[in-house]
Amino acid sequence: MSHKIVVDGVSKRFRLQADRSTSIKELFTRRGRDRSADEFWALRDVSLEIPEGAMYALIGHNGSGKSTLLRCIAGIYQPNAGEVRVDGRISTLLELGAGFHPDLSGRENIYMNATMLGMSRKSIDRVFDDIVAFAGVERFLDSPVKVYSTGMYVRLGFSVAVHVQPEILIIDEVIAVGDEQFQRRCFDHLYTLRRDGTTIVVVTHGMATVESMCDGAAWLERGVIQMVGDGPEVAAAYLKRVNDAEAATRESVSQSEPTREVRDLGEAITLTDVEFLDRSGNPMASAIHGDPFTIRIHFHASEPLEDPVFGIALFSASGIHLTGTNTQIDAVPTGRVVGTGSIDFHVPSLPLTPGEFELSVGISDKFVQHHFVRAEREWRIAVRHGGGLPPHGLMDLRGEWRIRR
Secondary structure, eight states: OOEEEEEEEEEEEEESSOOOOSSHHHHHHTTTOOGGGGEEEEEEEEEEEEETTOEEEEEOSTTSSHHHHHHHHHTSSOOSEEEEEEOSOEEEEOSTTTTOOTTSBHHHHHHHHHHHTTOOHHHHHHHHHHHHHHHTOGGGTTSBGGGSOHHHHHHHHHHHHHSSOOSEEEEESOGGGSOHHHHHHHHHHHHHHHHTTOEEEEEOSOHHHHHHHOSEEEEEETTEEEEEEEHHHHHHHHHHHHHHHHHHHHHHHHHHSOOOOOOOOSSSEEEEEEEEEOTTSOBOSEEETTSOEEEEEEEEEEEEEESOEEEEEEEETTOOEEEEEETTTTTOOOOEEEEEEEEEEEESSOOBOSEEEEEEEEEEOTTSOSEEEEEEEEEEEEEEOOSSOOOSSSBOOOOOOOOOO
């Protein structure tokens, strides 16, 4: 398989401040100082190969070197070490309205940008109407772009970049600022370009895009390659690192907080704590969509109770009631309860999609007439993406598709 882009041992250094002294005093005080302290290595010995016709993602945290690598590939930055070999005409979409002249009209900017990207006047004329229609700026075509909204800037910039018949398209996640309808049109057009053989390299934080659209991906951290491979494989590894780091942070915060005290409301039974447990039964700070999940309710009964009813209710962060159940609805007798104990509500595969959720817990008598405890939306649980494509919305129905022919 031929490779459109080869990155071979690329390193890129930036200086954090200028070396030039601005005063005689600074000239003397800066003498002998180690200038290497002012240097920042955005990329260190990065190597990867992007096949012809592939859609390839660069992922990682902010500041990981993704955009710097993208600009090295586009020829905007020259590496301090290593080389980038590119075979084909590049079209870039790196910044909002990059290359637009604010005082020129949309029409004039289309011709100017497309010319800068290597198109002839005749070629521009042939796709001009398509560019305008895709961008949706017909009414403002002859107005200066300085009066355009941010969305119009994005649409026009993207439209020009993808209609110049690029052999290689470089995108730095500017699509994410468009509205939902425009984003869908962008992805539809990217699919068409990819089908026609265009090589696409994109910086993105959207793991669903990496898993569903990208043939390959490279994960960078502090300028160093962490992993190169198939899109879904790299996305899953990156998400695992993110989830583990977040869980560790939340665990350290929770350990520094005071332990929830037993709430003595003069009732026969009180709620002492609620925990979220992972597949191994260990407390966790965030849950993973599709993984086993357990809610453990701790209680203390100061006197014997027969078949108390334990209930839960889940809400979205915006207050939408998603689901609720209790031991009576599920026909689970709790028996005679006295002293300290706990009860688990286990979900084999968590149906909540990635997001923030809130939990209510209640304890009632066996007739559900008297409520000993009603703790409304007191616990928060973050659900994270654990690999694979989560469904849209707040919950996964866990249904099965069956096709009949």
